[in-house]
Amino acid sequence: MIADNYEQIEAIVLNVSLLALFLLMGYAVHDVLQKNDVPKVGRYVAYGVLFLGSLGFIAKGIIQLFFTSSGV
Template identity: 70%
Template structure:
């Protein structure tokens, strides 16, 4: 049964791993910004860059779902 769902399990674990890595990056950046007393504009830029990176991965996942549902392999 595991071999039958290997690709699906692999895809779910990859997505979960990326979510965990983004959360850890947010904690690390928050800690560095807090300890160095960074101004608000610097915090907005840092969090904005992290947010755009996360949105890129989300967009990739959505595009991949649309392509796979229409029959395009990738």
């Protein structure tokens, strides 16, 4: 059974790992910004860059989903 679902299990583990990585990066950025008294504008920029980085992975997943469902 595991051999049949190997690719699906691998994709799920990769997505969960990326989610955990981005959550940990967000926590690290939040901690650094909190300790150094960064102004609001700097916080918005830092969180925006982190969000845009994760948005690329989300877009990749959506595009990959469309390609696999259409048979490409």
